[in-house]
Amino acid sequence: MKIDGTHYRSIWLGDDQKTVKIIEQRLLPHELKVVELKSREDAAVAIKDMWVRGAPLIGATAAYGMALAMANDPSDQNLDASWEILNETRPTAINLRWALDRAKAHLSAIAPAERAAAAYKLAAEICDEDVEINRAIGQNGLKLIEEIAAKKAPGETINILTHCNAGWLATVDWGTATSPIYHAVEKGLKVHVWVDETRPRNQGAQLTSWEMASHGVPHTLIVDNAGGHLMQHGQVDLVIVGTDRTTAQGDVCNKIGTYLKALAAKDNNVPFYVALPSPTIDWTVNDGVKEIPIEERDGREVTHVYGKLENGERDWVQISPDATPGGNPAFDVTPARLITGLITERGVCAASSEGLKSLFPEQE
Numbered sequence: 001m002k003i004d005g006t007h008y009r010s011i012w013l014g015d016d017q018k019t020v021k022i023i024e025q026r027l028l029p030h031e032l033k034v035v036e037l038k039s040r041e042d043a044a045v046a047i048k049d050m051w052v053r054g055a056p057l058i059g060a061t062a063a064y065g066m067a068l069a070m071a072n073d074p075s076d077q078n079l080d081a082s083w084e085i086l087n088e089t090r091p092t093a094i095n096l097r098w099a100l101d102r103a104k105a106h107l108s109a110i111a112p113a114e115r116a117a118a119a120y121k122l123a124a125e126i127c128d129e130d131v132e133i134n135r136a137i138g139q140n141g142l143k144l145i146e147e148i149a150a151k152k153a154p155g156e157t158i159n160i161l162t163h164c165n166a167g168w169l170a171t172v173d174w175g176t177a178t179s180p181i182y183h184a185v186e187k188g189l190k191v192h193v194w195v196d197e198t199r200p201r202n203q204g205a206q207l208t209s210w211e212m213a214s215h216g217v218p219h220t221l222i223v224d225n226a227g228g229h230l231m232q233h234g235q236v237d238l239v240i241v242g243t244d245r246t247t248a249q250g251d252v253c254n255k256i257g258t259y260l261k262a263l264a265a266k267d268n269n270v271p272f273y274v275a276l277p278s279p280t281i282d283w284t285v286n287d288g289v290k291e292i293p294i295e296e297r298d299g300r301e302v303t304h305v306y307g308k309l310e311n312g313e314r315d316w317v318q319i320s321p322d323a324t325p326g327g328n329p330a331f332d333v334t335p336a337r338l339i340t341g342l343i344t345e346r347g348v349c350a351a352s353s354e355g356l357k358s359l360f361p362e363q364e
């Protein structure tokens with residue numbers, strides 16, 4: 001997507017065709033800084049410390065992490081070790097393991113001398129596929145927005161609520177939850193987005209708001225607890241969120257607080273959709289609540305907030321007593337029964353094993 005008129009992806013190769021470039025997302029929206037990843041260790045730190053984040057981008061960065069590792073040492077031993085080290089960075093987004101498994105299976109069948117080139121090629125393919133998948137999600141989700149628009153008076157605004165950042169910054173391009181929104185805006189539909197701030201790390205406030213502002217999409221930043229109230233007053237037509245892992249029966253694991261939005265949507269008859277690329281489906285898992293590992297992050301992210309001070313400097317600010325510990329489960333699971341539908345690159349389906357298998361019959 002565009003920043004000040006220039007098209008960017010969230011990850012790309014430098015001119016030397018070896019160095020990996022990313023946007024340092026912890027600094028947004030106050031600073032746009034591109035940083036270079038030159039080693040597997042750089043890639044692992046970038047994922048773990050959330051310089052990059054969002055399930056598809058975590059997968060793409062891990063794929064490039066394998067390429068950086070193979071450029072350094074293409075041995076079988078390093079292939080295994082790199083899979084382990086990168087796989088340990090974050091536990092919830094299944095795209096991480098999906099990309100690592102794909103890289104390992106591909107590279108282990110190739111002679112060590114050819115592995116670095118093959119790993120870079122594969123990482124580029126994973127990125128290109130992600131862009132195409134998200135473009136297709138946008139076109140499929142656009143139909144839902146058009147259906148809502150058709151029921152409204154001409155020119156009436158369509159209000160869409162989203163949680164966290166499932167935008168282009170969370171993917172290689174387009175985003176998942178935001179792709180239908182960008183497509184709707186391109187088509188001239190009058191859309192307004194309610195952006196959940198998404199405590200504790202504020203991906204909504206810092207990233208989704210920045211994306212919306214950069215693309216001229218009308219939006220309003222709201223506190224996480226405002227969504228239910230807005231739904232009760234008819235101010236939300238549709239919820240679209242992303243997912244870090246979708247189970248074979250259609251449960252969805254996404255940023256903490258997504259479940260509460262789904263409950264409020266159900267109580268108010270507001271359609272609740274999840275946009276997902278197929279690499280986010282974990283076909284080995286059924287019951288998301290019981291089976292998906294939930295990342296527990298540092299309590300300091302809860303007791304402190306990061307932002308720009310009035311003097312323009314950026315810093316962390318403590319908001320709770322010194323003696324109060326922070327608890328920080330980073331994701332929750334929304335059971336399939338609360339989800340109106342899943343928007344995938346192959347179409348929209350029910351959040352159920354039948355629904356998913358109707359679009360992905362090869363998984364039978």
Ligand SMILES: CSC[C@@H](O)[C@@H](O)C(=O)COP(=O)(O)O
Pocket residue numbers: 053054055056093163164165166167170171175176177203241242243244254255330
């Ligand atoms: C298309 S991204 C989908 C999800 O990864 C996104 O909604 C989300 O929860 C991101 O969490 P994060 O902790 O910022 O990696």
